[in-house]
Amino acid sequence: MKHLLSTEDLSLSNAIRILDTAEEMSAVGEREVKKLPALRGRTVVNLFFEDSTRTRISFEAAAKRLSADVINFAAKGSSVSKGESLKDTAQTLSAMGADAVVIRHWASGAPHRLAATDWIDAAVINAGDGTHEHPTQALLDAFTMRRHWARLSGTGSEGTDLKGMRVAIAGDVLHSRVARSNVWLLRTLGAEVTLVAPPTLLPVGVEKWPCSVSYDLDQTLANGVDAIMMLRVQGERMNASFFPSTREYSRRWGFDDNRLRALDDLGMTDTIIMHPGPMNRGLEISAAAADSPRSTVLAQVRNGVSVRMAALYLLLSGDTREPAAHRAPAYAAAAPSTKESI
Amino acid sequence: MAANTGTYLIQGAAILGGEPADLLVRDGIIAEIGSGLSVDGATVIDAAGLVALPGMVDVHTHLREPGREDAETVETGTRAAALGGYTAVHAMANSTPVADTAGVVEQVYTLGRAAGWVDVRPVGAVTVGLAGEQLAELGAMADSRARVRMFSDDGICVHDPVLMRRALEYVKAFDGVVAQHAQEPRLTAGAQMNEGDVSAVLGLTGWPAVAEESIIARDVLLAQHVGSRLHVCHVSTAGSVEIIRWAKERGIDVTAEVTPHHLLLTDDLVRSYDPVFKVNPPLRTDADVQALRAGLADGTIDVVGTDHAPHPSEHKECEWAQAAMGMTGLETALSVVQHAMIDTGLMTWADFARVTSTAAAKIGRLSDQGRPIEAGEPANFILVDPAARWTVDPFRMATMGRNSPFAGRELPGKVVATFFKGHPTVLDGALNTPHPEAAATPAGAA
Numbered sequence: 001m002k003h004l005l006s007t008e009d010l011s012l013s014n015a016i017r018i019l020d021t022a023e024e025m026s027a028v029g030e031r032e033v034k035k036l037p038a039l040r041g042r043t044v045v046n047l048f049f050e051d052s053t054r055t056r057i058s059f060e061a062a063a064k065r066l067s068a069d070v071i072n073f074a075a076k077g078s079s080v081s082k083g084e085s086l087k088d089t090a091q092t093l094s095a096m097g098a099d100a101v102v103i104r105h106w107a108s109g110a111p112h113r114l115a116a117t118d119w120i121d122a123a124v125i126n127a128g129d130g131t132h133e134h135p136t137q138a139l140l141d142a143f144t145m146r147r148h149w150a151r152l153s154g155t156g157s158e159g160t161d162l163k164g165m166r167v168a169i170a171g172d173v174l175h176s177r178v179a180r181s182n183v184w185l186l187r188t189l190g191a192e193v194t195l196v197a198p199p200t201l202l203p204v205g206v207e208k209w210p211c212s213v214s215y216d217l218d219q220t221l222a223n224g225v226d227a228i229m230m231l232r233v234q235g236e237r238m239n240a241s242f243f244p245s246t247r248e249y250s251r252r253w254g255f256d257d258n259r260l261r262a263l264d265d266l267g268m269t270d271t272i273i274m275h276p277g278p279m280n281r282g283l284e285i286s287a288a289a290a291d292s293p294r295s296t297v298l299a300q301v302r303n304g305v306s307v308r309m310a311a312l313y314l315l316l317s318g319d320t321r322e323p324a325a326h327r328a329p330a331y332a333a334a335a336p337s338t339k340e341s342i
Numbered sequence: 343m344a345a346n347t348g349t350y351l352i353q354g355a356a357i358l359g360g361e362p363a364d365l366l367v368r369d370g371i372i373a374e375i376g377s378g379l380s381v382d383g384a385t386v387i388d389a390a391g392l393v394a395l396p397g398m399v400d401v402h403t404h405l406r407e408p409g410r411e412d413a414e415t416v417e418t419g420t421r422a423a424a425l426g427g428y429t430a431v432h433a434m435a436n437s438t439p440v441a442d443t444a445g446v447v448e449q450v451y452t453l454g455r456a457a458g459w460v461d462v463r464p465v466g467a468v469t470v471g472l473a474g475e476q477l478a479e480l481g482a483m484a485d486s487r488a489r490v491r492m493f494s495d496d497g498i499c500v501h502d503p504v505l506m507r508r509a510l511e512y513v514k515a516f517d518g519v520v521a522q523h524a525q526e527p528r529l530t531a532g533a534q535m536n537e538g539d540v541s542a543v544l545g546l547t548g549w550p551a552v553a554e555e556s557i558i559a560r561d562v563l564l565a566q567h568v569g570s571r572l573h574v575c576h577v578s579t580a581g582s583v584e585i586i587r588w589a590k591e592r593g594i595d596v597t598a599e600v601t602p603h604h605l606l607l608t609d610d611l612v613r614s615y616d617p618v619f620k621v622n623p624p625l626r627t628d629a630d631v632q633a634l635r636a637g638l639a640d641g642t643i644d645v646v647g648t649d650h651a652p653h654p655s656e657h658k659e660c661e662w663a664q665a666a667m668g669m670t671g672l673e674t675a676l677s678v679v680q681h682a683m684i685d686t687g688l689m690t691w692a693d694f695a696r697v698t699s700t701a702a703a704k705i706g707r708l709s710d711q712g713r714p715i716e717a718g719e720p721a722n723f724i725l726v727d728p729a730a731r732w733t734v735d736p737f738r739m740a741t742m743g744r745n746s747p748f749a750g751r752e753l754p755g756k757v758v759a760t761f762f763k764g765h766p767t768v769l770d771g772a773l774n775t776p777h778p779e780a781a782a783t784p785a786g787a788a
Contacts (some may be wrong), residue, residue, distance in 0.1 A: 105661065
């Protein structure tokens with residue numbers, strides 16, 4: 001792996017490898033000194049063309065825990081807002097010696113442009129591009145699901161996949177990079193995915209995706225789900241006739257208190273409720289659902305740092321060998337044993 | 343016809359791919375066709391293995407001048423045209439200022455005369471400033487020295503049905519034609535690529551086929567209602583081919599064009615996010631490509647139009663959504679059409695002459711172009727080596743645009759010579775000299 005651009009082309013072995021490495025990394029986060037020397041002297045640039053404090057600080061924390069130098073480049077208020085092109089920005093970062101570029105961009109495919117051109121020779125991590133993909137979000141979601149799924153079967157999560165897990169993803173699929181990255185990664189990991197949305201918020205062509213599609217959230221819940229992921233929906237979408245009103249949206253496709261009760265009534269005691277954040281409480285998710293013990297929202301945030309540490313480590317450490325079952329990872333030798341605190 | 347164009351004896355050219363014959367060109371016309379011709383003082387060109395075809399006529403070219411001379415000029419664009427086998431091009435109206443007055447179309451016409459590489463026939467805008475609100479002075483453009491017969495807001499659809507109806511009616515007064523860029527604007531707000539399986543995965547806003555087809559359906563019915571002539575630019579979908587076929591069966595006076603890139607490329611290429619594949623209308627699916635080929639072969643689609651659209655490199659070296667739409671096409675059209683239509687057995691060279699020259703000249707009402715290769719006809723023809731193979735390198739083209747979607751591809755067919763009004767603008771596959779008449783036409787003569 002030279003870049004992490006999408007989950008569509010992420011192999012099962014690489015996906016498992018990132019998730020397993022993230023398990024190791026999460027142990028670091030539980031220590032008093034939350035730092036590894038693995039990327040000392042390497043420079044990671046957070047290149048953000050779109051506001052996203054949550055994702056940016058998650059990547060920043062991940063890079064700093066690996067001892068990398070971090071440069072935050074927010075396109076707003078910089079030369080980019082004065083009309084500098086992506087090419088010139090990339091070449092500038094290249095001249096400054098960036099080893100990895102974490103890019104968030106409003107335009108689908110912008111990370112692919114950085115990776116495919118000779119503008120910059122750095123590892124590129126897609127931190128969300130337009131309505132295309134958000135691979136680290138899908139990986140942290142899978143990480144969260146995998147821990148839950150493994151715990152239910154009484155095993156450790158390392159090396160496991162999501163075979164047999166039923167995942168519903170509900171909301172604005174059309175405009176969601178999170179949904180796309182999740183569909184591909186969950187397919188790769190063997191989960192059964194159902195997309196639930198108003199027909200207006202599903203892309204033309206969704207019928208070719210490796211998942212089921214439903215317009216009925218209640219029916220989907222009644223059919224049984226192990227994880228329900230609610231997607232953020234923008235209230236302004238109603239102005240473009242994607243749905244009549246936020247109230248109607250909420251009644252039909254929001255995870256409200258009635259649906260939270262329905263999980264209990266249906267006997268689905270182990271079903272988790274996920275949300276990539278930021279949440280619109282009262283629109284796609286009720287406060288009771290967001291705050292319920294089923295909610296994994298904060299665990300997702302916590303796991304995001306571990307997954308991003310794993311991605312940065314694997315892309316920058318030069319350790320491109322396929323994972324060997326019993327080989328200690330290279331970073332372990334450079335730090336006090338991380339195994340102890342697992 | 344001009345004198346001073348010299349005498350040329352072309353030996354052994356296969357006219358429309360038929361039996362080899364000799365052509366004698368003198369004083370701008372084809373003086374004689376026969377075998378074993380011999381003329382003292384003639385420049386002899388050995389055309390063994392070459393096919394003679396009528397000079398190609400492009401119904402759809404963006405020469406960018408006036409206004410965007412950093413993208414292309416009349417001089418560079420017409421050099422590219424000559425190298426590509428063209429003897430006439432229709433220069434689209436979306437220049438700056440817009441070609442919506444007699445003054446601008448005469449300027450473009452005069453620049454074309456002064457360049458001397460091909461006939462430049464300006465297309466007039468349908469509406470003032472391409473704004474879609476008020477008819478431009480179509481009659482003044484028709485009566486100008488540029489003798490405009492084709493009118494188009496190309497790049498923008500004349501979407502107001504009343505305005506479109508009036509335009510169709512009005513141009514009947516001077517045998518004009520409205521060339522429609524069929525794109526329903528509300529269905530394509532922010533559109534980036536064909537809407538379908540690939541756009542769903544890539545997260546790029548879709549340009550649905552129905553946005554083209556619904557306008558074509560409306561326009562053929564309007565043309566029928568008012569008894570007018572309609573031309574449909576760059577048809578890109580299988581559904582559009584069906585609607586045009588239906589309209590022609592009903593006797594509606596509609597003609598249609600397809601670009602070379604829509605005959606070969608599909609939206610799968612967008613997976614690279616490389617904006618060299620960004621074009622309007624967008625690249626479609628393989629089913630569309632096959633329907634367009636079939637439509638061109640059976641005459642539903644009348645002509646090939648390049649939609650040659652050069653852009654400065656900074657408009658393509660960027661994010662997909664930021665990039666300009668358009669591809670160069672003049673210097674690759676013949677090869678792409680040979681590859682997609684002739685080498686596949688769908689068409690003959692005689693068909694090629696029809697779709698690249700005869701029918702195109704008829705749509706634009708060009709009396710001296712698209713003529714048969716016969717004695718007494720104007721000497722607008724090309725010599726093509728169909729056995730040649732070449733690899734497309736945009737940096738070796740005459741156009742200023744480097745945005746060729748065929749870069750790096752090996753294609754068949756090479757234009758060896760282009761005769762424009764009796765003068766070889768291209769010889770041995772390279773630019774020769776402009777027509778001598780050009781020297782007598784100062785660029786500022788308008």
